[in-house]
Amino acid sequence: MVLLAGSVTCALVAAAAGGYAYGHHTSTTADNAAGPTRTPSTAPADARPYQLTAPRTVLSGAFVYDPTLTSPVPESAEDDYATFGITNPTPVRISYKSSSSASQQTVQLTGAWGTISDPEQVIDRHFAKTAQNAAAEPNGQTKLVGTLQTMHPTGLGDAMMKCQNIRTGANQYIITTPICVWADHYTYGEVVVFDPGALRNGGMGVSLGENADTAARIRNDARVPR
Template sequence: MTRPVPESAAADYAAFGITNPTPVGISYKSSSPASQQTAQLTGAWGTISDPERVIDRHFAKIADNAAAEPSKNTRLVGTLQRVHPTGLGDAMMKCQNMSTRVAQRIITTPICVWADHYTYGEVVVFDPGALRNGGMGVSLGENADTAARIRNDARVPR
């Protein structure tokens, strides 16, 4: 199902280094009745001359926003990791965990961002059942695998 994209998204993506970005937002829900997992894709297509720079600027903006608004209780944790899950193809992907304080609990969720010369996407997989029980939900590697599958499904031949 499509998700609303903030009006500022195109300007943000242009600042990251995407020329003529067309923003998109999609939510996926697991088809398994036993799973409560959802995945959210936020991204754009356009022209990307330096995919790694786009990814690095994305994570820098997350860190800057967290520092500017500490009351939101969200921050990046651990180190930014370059990953190459099966099926990623010629794209670059980096992932990092993000923690958020909700009520009295810290919830940690991995964020994976890919970029190639035409597409860019941020994927976050949520597992509400695991998070409710104090777990992390999906691992960084599982999130990366899901992001690579979503990238392959979302791309169309040029």
């Protein structure tokens, strides 16, 4: 599988689900994810139910909707989200490109809204499914790397977020970038920030903390009261 810069974001997210963050600061702290024994999430549900939208711009206009990178929601999405633990899920999927002509950064938001009794369980099931999908690839070109980490970006509120790096590609086209997933009692979202310029120069693109900060800000842009 040869991944070219123009199509890599969609290919990467498709493999995972089965730019630089706006601003040069990161306020995120992280903990190593819990092992097999997990205490159910106890964060209280907000008094108002929320839904997830697909705004045409995010991050104060720094990223704008890109129809060429936005792929259709898979037919299996509702069933998959229900399996994760979302009751009556409504899927959302949209891709963005930087509004600056000097940047090639892109962001993809994939998620759903509904009712979520255990946000952490939804996130853990997401990453378990990602690992399962990667292991099932006949060529073994995609896998999660490093440690799944619980993140605490500013502005996350009552949600939980976990992030992990994913590697995909072959030979000189290997790409490593983080996936961050949040869940609260009404919305779930996966955010991938991709920076082809950094990767082309031998870097990893954004860090887990930078991706988490961006994901928290996009949650605030896309999550609105029902």
